[in-house]
Amino acid sequence: MDILEEIQKQFVYFSLKEKKVATYILKKGKEIKNMNITELAKVTETSTSTITRFCKKINCENFVDMKIKISSIYQEENKNHGLNIFDDVYSFYDKVIKNTIKNMNREKIEEVVALIKTAHRIFIYGVGSSGLTAIEMTQRLLRMGLNVSSITDSHMMLINSSVATEKDLVIGISTSGNTQEVVDALRMSKKNHGTIVSITSLSNSAITKTSDISLYVYNSSFVDDQRFVNSQFAIIYLMDVISMMLLADQTLNYKMNKTIEAILKDKEE
Known part of the structure; x- marks a missing residue:
């Protein structure tokens, strides 16, 4: 280190x-x-x-x-x-990926994948840029036939978390780990016995203290927050890993292909 x-x-x-x-x-x-x-x-x-x-x-x-x-x-x-802008952007993403890999815990990721497969319902919370990532993750899981919703409005998060049950999986996304709206919603979900997973860049932050499992990525703002670069890149990388692991399941893979076929057929018509 x-x-x-x-x-x-x-x-x-x-x-x-x-x-x-x-x-x-x-x-x-x-x-x-x-x-x-x-x-x-x-x-x-x-x-x-x-x-x-x-x-x-x-x-x-x-x-x-x-x-x-x-x-x-x-x-x-x-x-x-500084050789050119292409090299600078590549250097940024390369550093984020390498440091995210160092932070990853394969066993915990596999545990989260297992929870996603067996959850009665899946709720994904996030605001701002993390909210957009929550929506992207939701769309992927929906295409695999899973019962999942993304909630990006703070008021709706509290309403949703109040009806979470022990059969539900709640995933909170916050790079800082201290997004108050997400933390409050996860605490309410926890109180209702939902299983809590957090995705963040800082250990021992407020969101991790509420979670049953925490997955860590590298905080890209520590590389560069002065230019227009993707602050969610590390989380997207983790999302890709989780998606690929889920698609190794034949049932989920089949459902994914069926949704793709349906979309293509609709476009043809």
């Missing part, structure tokens, strides 16, 4: 000021090379003492030690970065 992975792993445990430092490093780590501790404190609106404590928490002896470890990660990247 490199130092950037260590920072993301411990992110939820940092104080508010330490999170400012962590966020700056995760987003703009390349700039640390030419900074001293006072300059970093200024751009993060913290203090040198905060940065010193932060260094200790991520197992660095001091600021210089942290800077060396961070700079070494970017040395290879700098050789290829």
Whole structure:
């Protein structure tokens, strides 16, 4: 585990000021090379003492030690970065995928796949960009003949979660892990004995504390949130993995092909 992975792993445990430092490093780590501790404190609106404590928490002896470890990660990247916009976008997606794979737990994913197959009903919650991902995941599962609904309105989430039962699977999507509308809905579903699965990028966040199973992906905003890139890319990758595992089931695969045939036939007519 490199130092950037260590920072993301411990992110939820940092104080508010330490999170400012962590966020700056995760987003703009390349700039640390030419900074001293006072300059970093200024751009993060913290203090040198905060940065010193932060260094200790991520197992660095001091600021210089942290800077060396961070700079070494970017040395290879700098050789290829900025050649052209195609390379930059590829580099972004490549980093997100590689780090998401590191965060994946195959056994937990297989457990979630089994729950999807056996659930009486499946509800998928998400707002904003995560809401769009919830809709995409719902469309895929519907094509496999599963009883699934996506809920992206906060008011409807609470209504829906109030009628969840022990036979239902509830999936909450929140990259930050702290989307209040989703967290509240999952808590209500949990109270009604629904099985709760969360998809997020931060362990020990509010959403994971409510879940029976949590699946983790890499937070793409830690790579770049200054440009128009897909913040849901890591979750979409996980969704592809889950979809492929589900389609290994002959019954679900058959139903998927039947829905495709129906759609094609409708277009022909």
